[in-house]
Amino acid sequence: MTLTIQFAANSAQWEEYEPLLRDALDARGLDYTLSTDVPPDQVDYIVYSPDSKVKDFTPFTRLKAVLNLWAGVEKVVGNQTLTVPLCRMVDDAGLTQGMVEWVTGHALRHHLGMDAHIQNPDHKWTPKPPPLARERKVAMLGLGELGQACAAQLVALGFDVHGWSRTEKSVNGVTCHHGNDGLIDALTDAQIIVLLLPDTPATTNVINSNTLDLTAKGAFLINPGRGPLIDDDALIAALDSGQIAHATLDVFRIEPLPQDHPFWAHPQVTITPHIASATRPKTAAQVVAMNIHRNETGEGLLHVVDRTAGY
Known part of the structure; x- marks a missing residue:
């Protein structure tokens, strides 16, 4: 089955991330479509940053996981509409x-x-x-x-x-x-x-x-x-x-x-202006693709957030 992946991060990042995500997903042999504009009920995975316009996850009825591009999840972890696994960007x-x-x-x-x-x-x-x-x-x-x-x-x-x-x-x-x-x-x-x-x-x-x-x-x-x-x-x-x-x-x-x-x-x-460590698109794309591949092959997601601990 073709996976549907929505890029729901800052719109300015799409131009940089799109080719890197496609390369990383292709390298994993995944069958997918990748877009910023997908009907919510068709989305399997969301590549996400908390400054995204997506705040209500209720319409995403077949969603399997949200893959955060940031290490920090404090702006999204308390979202009551998000009930699927939320993964931090840790292994970048x-x-x-x-x-x-x-x-x-x-x-x-x-x-x-x-x-x-x-x-x-x-x-x-x-x-x-x-x-x-x-x-x-x-x-x-x-x-x-x-x-x-x-x-x-x-x-x-x-x-x-x-x-x-x-x-x-x-x-x-x-x-x-x-x-x-x-x-x-x-x-x-x-x-x-x-x-x-x-x-x-x-x-x-x-x-x-x-x-x-x-x-x-x-x-x-x-x-x-x-x-x-x-x-x-x-x-x-x-x-x-x-x-x-x-x-x-x-x-x-x-x-x-x-x-x-x-x-x-x-x-x-x-x-210093929050520059100690930033997500690098090339390596972050590889982490996202790896986690999707793991979930699809039954290995399980990595870096899943513990909602009770908050990280």
């Missing part, structure tokens, strides 16, 4: 590599004190070397696919990496913690904190005045995860007091970040 090599490069780059930037060398208007000569990586504790909050990949790279560089997750996990080379007590253990005396948790009610404001006080004095905070993980006011207070030396932030509660937000003017905040 381009997305993962992009996140690893961004996190590693900024972790090394703060570890090596590069800002003081790059921004040195007074031409100060201060021959003080940084500590070695093994002397620096890194707290990786979030040990999903992206968190584990970033943690592995930091371990390879010699950092003392402590990971925290909601449930118990084991990651080679990482001291793993879980639960409320584990969060305290992971953050205590951490000098670099990386946030790669999902946006759920359980993770909202996980970085707050209490958790920030656990870190080493003058720690660095790096957030490429989700904006609501941080209590903004608490972070600004910690920056002003010196508890946190610098925050590098890629994600925010409101995006684009409003021009009057105090983060823009704060000298100890670096803002």
Whole structure:
């Protein structure tokens, strides 16, 4: 039977995605039609992004799965009309590599004190070397696919990496913690904190005045995860007091970040415009085709969202 696949992401992406999806689906030997405009009751799979115009899934009566092009699903996971499996974009090599490069780059930037060398208007000569990586504790909050990949790279560089997750996990080379007590253990005396948790009610404001006080004095905070993980006011207070030396932030509660937000003017905040990791169309198309092929051959879908957990 010919599969009907609807591309229901941002319309501007269709021109780029269409040939890549066709190549990936052809490589899997699938019999399909692919379009942006299909009668809902004929659709088997939806290739989706939460900024799509499709919000009501009720008319899609033969729908088998929704394949999200983003890693984040917080904007769609609560949709009561979506009752079929929802799959996250997790196993995208381009997305993962992009996140690893961004996190590693900024972790090394703060570890090596590069800002003081790059921004040195007074031409100060201060021959003080940084500590070695093994002397620096890194707290990786979030040990999903992206968190584990970033943690592995930091371990390879010699950092003392402590990971925290909601449930118990084991990651080679990482001291793993879980639960409320584990969060305290992971953050205590951490000098670099990386946030790669999902946006759920359980993770909202996980970085707050209490958790920030656990870190080493003058720690660095790096957030490429989700904006609501941080209590903004608490972070600004910690920056002003010196508890946190610098925050590098890629994600925010409101995006684009409003021009009057105090983060823009704060000298100890670096803002990047949600670029830490983006879905790469070529590799994302391959993941979509792979998941459709798996489902059609009885192997089962990968990266299905747990609706109760929210990711």
